Amino acid sequence: MPWYLYLACKQLFPSGRFPFFTAISVLGVTLGVAVLIIVSSVMGGFGYEIRKMIVETEGEIDVKAQSSLRDPAAVLAQVNAAPGVAAATPYAKGVVAAMAGGRPAYPIFRGIEVATVEAVANLGRFVNPRTAITDLDDDSVIMSSQLANSLGVRVGDKIEIYSPLLIEKLKNDEVFLPREFRVVGDLYIGHQQLDSSTIYGTLRAAQELYGLGRSVHGIYVRVKPGVNEHAVVAQLNATLPASVRAVSWMESWADFLWVLQLEKSINFFLLLFIVIIAAFSVMSSLLISVVRKTREIGLLGALGARPCDVALCFCAQAFIIGVAGTAIGVGLGFGVLAIRNDLVHGIARLMQREDTLRQFYQFSDLPAHTLMSDLVLTVVAAIFVSTLAGLLPAWRAARLKPVEALRSE
Amino acid sequence: MSNASPLISNGPVALEASGIRKSYLSGDRRIEVLRGVDVAIRAGESVSIRGESGSGKSTLLNLLAGLDAPDAGALAWAGEPAHAKRRALFLGMVFQSFYLIPEIDALANVLMAARMVRAPGVAERARAKELIARVGLAERATHLPAQLSGGERQRVAVARALMNSPKLLLADEPTGNLDEHTGDAVIELLLSLCRETQTALVLVTHNAVYAQKTNRQLFLREGMLSHG
Numbered sequence: 190m191p192w193y194l195y196l197a198c199k200q201l202f203p204s205g206r207f208p209f210f211t212a213i214s215v216l217g218v219t220l221g222v223a224v225l226i227i228v229s230s231v232m233g234g235f236g237y238e239i240r241k242m243i244v245e246t247e248g249e250i251d252v253k254a255q256s257s258l259r260d261p262a263a264v265l266a267q268v269n270a271a272p273g274v275a276a277a278t279p280y281a282k283g284v285v286a287a288m289a290g291g292r293p294a295y296p297i298f299r300g301i302e303v304a305t306v307e308a309v310a311n312l313g314r315f316v317n318p319r320t321a322i323t324d325l326d327d328d329s330v331i332m333s334s335q336l337a338n339s340l341g342v343r344v345g346d347k348i349e350i351y352s353p354l355l356i357e358k359l360k361n362d363e364v365f366l367p368r369e370f371r372v373v374g375d376l377y378i379g380h381q382q383l384d385s386s387t388i389y390g391t392l393r394a395a396q397e398l399y400g401l402g403r404s405v406h407g408i409y410v411r412v413k414p415g416v417n418e419h420a421v422v423a424q425l426n427a428t429l430p431a432s433v434r435a436v437s438w439m440e441s442w443a444d445f446l447w448v449l450q451l452e453k454s455i456n457f458f459l460l461l462f463i464v465i466i467a468a469f470s471v472m473s474s475l476l477i478s479v480v481r482k483t484r485e486i487g488l489l490g491a492l493g494a495r496p497c498d499v500a501l502c503f504c505a506q507a508f509i510i511g512v513a514g515t516a517i518g519v520g521l522g523f524g525v526l527a528i529r530n531d532l533v534h535g536i537a538r539l540m541q542r543e544d545t546l547r548q549f550y551q552f553s554d555l556p557a558h559t560l561m562s563d564l565v566l567t568v569v570a571a572i573f574v575s576t577l578a579g580l581l582p583a584w585r586a587a588r589l590k591p592v593e594a595l596r597s598e
Numbered sequence: 599m600s601n602a603s604p605l606i607s608n609g610p611v612a613l614e615a616s617g618i619r620k621s622y623l624s625g626d627r628r629i630e631v632l633r634g635v636d637v638a639i640r641a642g643e644s645v646s647i648r649g650e651s652g653s654g655k656s657t658l659l660n661l662l663a664g665l666d667a668p669d670a671g672a673l674a675w676a677g678e679p680a681h682a683k684r685r686a687l688f689l690g691m692v693f694q695s696f697y698l699i700p701e702i703d704a705l706a707n708v709l710m711a712a713r714m715v716r717a718p719g720v721a722e723r724a725r726a727k728e729l730i731a732r733v734g735l736a737e738r739a740t741h742l743p744a745q746l747s748g749g750e751r752q753r754v755a756v757a758r759a760l761m762n763s764p765k766l767l768l769a770d771e772p773t774g775n776l777d778e779h780t781g782d783a784v785i786e787l788l789l790s791l792c793r794e795t796q797t798a799l800v801l802v803t804h805n806a807v808y809a810q811k812t813n814r815q816l817f818l819r820e821g822m823l824s825h826g
Contacts, residue, residue, distance in 0.1 A: 192713035196699070203701035205742055488697040491665060492758075493686025493714040592666045595693065 193498045196489075197505035200478070210474045211510065217467030218514025219521060222571045225460050226522030229563045231529070232453040234556030236446065242380050243438045248309040249418040252277075252425065252435045253407035261405045264433055268408055271424055273416040276308035279405040281395035286351040287388065288367065289340040296336050296386040298350065300395020300405075301325075309411040312376075312389070318344075321374025327394050331374040335385040346372050350388070352398035368398065379554070410435070457566075464571050468578035471510050475503055475582035479589075486586050487594025500587035507579020511572040519568065526557045609641035611677065612765045612798035613662060618671035620657055631657050633821035634671070641765060642796040644789060646809035649818035655802045658818060659770050662800065663691055676765055686714040689766040690759030690797075692788070694774035696751040698743040704754045705730055705739040711761035722761075729757035733787060749780030756787060766798045773805065785811060 201211045258264055261279045268277045281300040286293060303325050306312060313319050321331050330350075332342060342348055349367035358365035370390065378384055396402065412421050418437045425435035439446060479486070489499055525532070533555045537543045618635040621628050631654035639645050649655045660666040662673065664680045673680040675688045690711070698707045705726055712722040730739045733753035735746075743751055752772060759767055769788060773781030785801075785808045792799040801812055809815045816823045 190717060192710065195713060196710075199699070199701045199706075204703065484695070484697060485699055488693075488699075489714075491663065491685075491691050491693075491697075492711055493682070495682075590666075592660045595665075595697070 191498070191501075192494070193502035194505050197502050197509060200482075200502075201506055201509055210478070214467075214471045214474050214510045215514040215517065217470045218464060218511055218571055218575055219518040221460070221464035221467045222515050222518025222567060223521040223525065224463055225457065225567045225571070226519060226559065226564065227525055227529075227557075228456050228460055229453060229567065230522070230526055230557040230559040231555060232449065232456060233560050233563060234558040236449045236453075237558035238380070238556040239442070239445070239449075240438070242378060242383065243442060245311045245314070246378070246383070247438065248276075248278075248409035248411045249438050250410035250412065250422055250425070250435050251407050251438070251441055252410060252429065252433060254433050257281075257401060257404040257406055258408065258433065259404050261403070261408065264429065265408055267429060268410055268425060268435075271421065271428065273412050273421040273424065274410055275413045276305065276411045277408050278302050278305040278309045279392060279408050281392055281399060281401055281404075281406045283353065283395070283399050283406075285353070285388070285398060287336075287340065287348050288351070289342045289346065289348040292340050294336055294340055294386070296333070296388050298330075298352075298388045298390060298395055298398060300390055300392040300398075302392045309409045315376050315378045316374050317377065318374055322389075324373050325389070325391055327391050327397075328369070328371060329373040329390070330370040330394075331376050331389040332372050333384045333387040334375045334377040335381070336387065337372065337375050339385070342372055344372055344374060348372060350398065352400075354398070354400050368394070370394070457563075461570060461574075464574050467514070468574045471507055471575055472578040472581055475506060475579055476585065478506075479503065479582045479586045483589060483594045483597045486589050487591045487597070490589075490591025491595065496587040499589075500583035503583035503586050504576060504579040507582075508572065508576045511575025511578075514575065515568050515571045518571065519564070523559075526559075529557060530554045609643070609796060611638050612641045612643075612675070613800070614638045614674045614677075615662060616672050618658070618661055618668045618673065620654070620661060620666075620668050630821055632661070632668070635818075635821070635823050637662075637816070637823055639766070639798045639800065641798050642793065643814065644792055644799040644801065644812040645814045645816060646801045646803055646812040647816045647818055647823070648803060648806070648809050651804075653818045654821060655818050656770055658823075659768050659800065659802050663689060663768050686711070687762050688764055689768060690762065690764040692752070692755050692759045692767065692769040692772045694771040696743070696748075696755045696775070698751055698754055698758075700743050703740045703742055704735055704746065704750075707743065707754055708757045708761050711758050715762060726757075726761060729760055730754070732791070733757045747780075748776050749784060752776060752780075752784050753787065756784065756791065760791060760795065760797070763795065764797060766800070767792055769799065769801045769803075771802055771804070773803065773808065781805070781808075 202208050252264065252268055265277055265279060268274055279302050282297055284295055285298040286295055303322060307322060313322055316322055316331055325331065337343070340348065347369055349369055351367045355365045376387060376389065392405065412418050422435045422437045429435060486499060534543065616636045618632055620632040621630040635658060647655055647658065661668050664673065664682055664685055675684060699710060708726040708729055709718050709722065712718045712726065727739065730736055733756055735750060735753055738746060738750060746754065772788065773784055776784060788799060789811055801808065803809055816825060
């Protein structure tokens with residue numbers, strides 16, 4: 190090991206005593222890295238959960254026309270024949286008014302084809318009882334759990350649903366009666382927006398509510414495992430009629446995903462300042478070290494050390510602090526992420542705000558998903574900034590003349 | 599009063615300085631500290647330099663060590679121009695204030711001189727242990743400098759100075775911070791080790807008794823070296 194690395198290690202971790210200055214410097218970097226990892230993982234978790242929720246309830250691709258698909262059977266056949274497509278199911282959806290016990294709600298009614306929907310969306314995972322999907326008929330619905338609670342509806346109860354066609358009928362002085370549906374199951378996805386405002390019914394029921402006839406609003410598509418959805422989208426758009434367009438879930442939610450990415454980037458940039466402040470702490474403790482060890486630096490020169498090696502000794506100290514702080518910070522960050530839900534629910538319980546948490550956070554649990562690219566960026570940025578902090582002390586140490594350094598008081 | 603002092607030893611010339619001049623600016627006044635110093639020292643020879651405080655002894659020693667550059671004059675180590683790159687192997691230094699690295703133990707401090715040249719191997723470690731034993735600190739090799747007395751620290755510094763088997767040892771007031779008894783022991787150690795290893799020794803001291811123990815006694819006065 191070169192002497193400057195050996196001495197850097199010994200000065201940071203001297204034998205026989207607690208390395209107080211080193212511990213403070215490492216702690217600063219540790220906290221910065223841990224916060225960066227926690228925040229980027231939680232932000233990534235929101236994006237990941239939303240992706241999972243979309244893909245698991247709507248598939249990876251949405252094939253739709255400007256208004257509606259008038260000949261869904263033909264388009265469905267074309268979609269199913271496309272390479273890379275595992276399954277496809279038609280849908281119709283729109284806002285309705287739901288009434289139960291005199292209480293109103295305005296959820297989205299999602300009409301699904303019972304025979305094919307399970308091949309595209311894993312709805313069965315979220316539905317209670319699980320058989321509710323196959324039990325679904327044109328007179329029954331599955332209600333999202335929070336919506337059912339807000340309307341005071343239980344499985345077996347009946348609800349009335351008014352479609353927007355009511356307005357058209359009223360304009361023509363026609364009498365329009367609401368459709369009555371029996372609730373055969375409830376749905377809990379874990380996303381506040383979906384859990385508070387979704388009703389699943391059959392495709393035929395949705396077509397009837399919206400006066401679609403045989404038309405549908407679109408077709409959800411599931412691609413085969415390992416197949417790139419964007420390639421399938423390009424393939425479909427090349428073969429489908431011009432009035433029909435396939436879009437990936439990322440395109441459909443592009444604005445939302447961009448906002449999420451922007452939030453994540455801004456958070457990363459802002460939180461990086463914690464590491465930068467920690468780097469200033471590293472710099473100041475190394476500058477103090479240069480002053481405290483001026484005569485030792487002079488001795489090193491007398492022993493034959495070159496100025497560049499003296500500089501490397503201090504740069505190495507900053508690098509070691511950066512590496513140690515980052516390593517501990519990564520561990521601390523993942524440790525906190527592992528107990529994040531206990532922490533969040535514990536705090537919410539203490540403040541008796543668990544329902545508020547669920548309502549505003551969208552998810553019942555705090556999501557977290559760490560991308561390898563985020564982790565690498567955090568680690569590299571933290572070590573780089575910490576090492577930069579060593580440059581000024583290193584420069585000052587290298588500039589000391591041995592004769593003057595040895596004479597210093 | 600130029601000095602071409604007689605050479606006691608018959609060995610090769612370890613150090614040769616000629617016409618060394620050095621001045622400093624003090625405010626707007628230039629002070630000439632050294633006014634043409636000539637000195638030659640052979641391997642195995644010990645030379646003492648005495649002088650009043652502020653006469654330029656330490657300045658001369660730093661110049662001889664190549665730690666500072668003279669305004670004029672030439673310096674040669676073993677017949678070749680002095681250069682900082684050769685310092686680690688050619689010479690060792692002992693200071694009044696020991697200058698041990700506080701974070702590492704006595705043995706590691708000795709080994710530090712070897713680290714400046716290359717990563718120490720088995721041979722270097724064995725030599726460091728041998729030197730520590732030679733200065734009488736075998737039992738205290740793993741002690742930190744803070745756990746050693748002043749005399750022990752200076753002995754560690756002497757061992758460190760000899761670690762790379764230098765041709766020249768420069769000692770700047772090595773007993774300045776020691777009591778008389780310990781100082782005597784350190785001087786005896788320096789002289790005997792230099793004799794054994796045929797290392798040239800330049801001893802800067804205020805103490806006439808220690809100076810008398812060297813082969814040649816020089817006196818620095820008005821920027822020139824003369825016989826004491």
